[in-house]
Amino acid sequence: MSMNKGPTLLDGDLPEQENVLxxxxxxxxxxxxxxxxxxxxxxxxxxxxxxxxxxxxxxxxVQGASNLAAWSMEPVVRRLSTQFTAANELACRGLDxxxxxxxxxxxxxxxxxxxxxxxxxxxxxxxRNSISVPIASTSDKVLGATLAGCELALGMAKETA
Numbered sequence: 001m002s003m004n005k006g007p008t009l010l011d012g013d014l015p016e017q018e019n020v021l022x023x024x025x026x027x028x029x030x031x032x033x034x035x036x037x038x039x040x041x042x043x044x045x046x047x048x049x050x051x052x053x054x055x056x057x058x059x060x061x062v063q064g065a066s067n068l069a070a071w072s073m074e075p076v077v078r079r080l081s082t083q084f085t086a087a088n089e090l091a092c093r094g095l096d097x098x099x100x101x102x103x104x105x106x107x108x109x110x111x112x113x114x115x116x117x118x119x120x121x122x123x124x125x126x127x128r129n130s131i132s133v134p135i136a137s138t139s140d141k142v143l144g145a146t147l148a149g150c151e152l153a154l155g156m157a158k159e160t161a
Contacts, residue, residue, distance in 0.1 A: 018088070018089075018092050019088065020088050020091035020092050020095055023092065023095055024095065027099075027105050027106070028105075028106055028107060028108045029104065029105050029106075029107060029108065029109055029112060032108045032109040032110070033109050036109065041055075
């Protein structure tokens with residue numbers, strides 16, 4: 001289910017490598033979940049100015065740290081590029097296999113949640129019925145026996161009185 005099976009040419013010279021991380025981020029279930037978190041994060045920052053100032057400071061720190069990490073890792077990445085390419089190709093094949101075996105990866109989170117909710121509620125109703133029907137039947141028998149015992153005791157009390 002790969003979106004980009006064959007290499008495409010950029011500027012006419014080097015084929016573009018399929019990137020497993022980009023593919024994972026493009027899955028509807030992943031992208032929809034990320035959008036939901038982003039909306040929640042932004043609305044929290046808008047609603048709480050103190051939280052927003054702390055978050056903004058952390059964002060700047062993370063951005064600076066990631067820029068420094070990218071710069072310092074560049075020689076290692078360049079040296080291990082063939083290993084990264086092989087790992088990426090293997091991961092892309094694994095993702096192809098997952099996309100075939102788990103079609104829910106192509107569904108938006110809302111659809112997965114509604115189907116999961118329906119499945120759980122159906123199972124809960126079934127479990128409730130399988131428990132409540134025998135209990136109701138047993139309680140009817142107990143109440144009937146108790147009523148019969150009370151009527152017998154009342155009848156005996158009237159005879160002796």
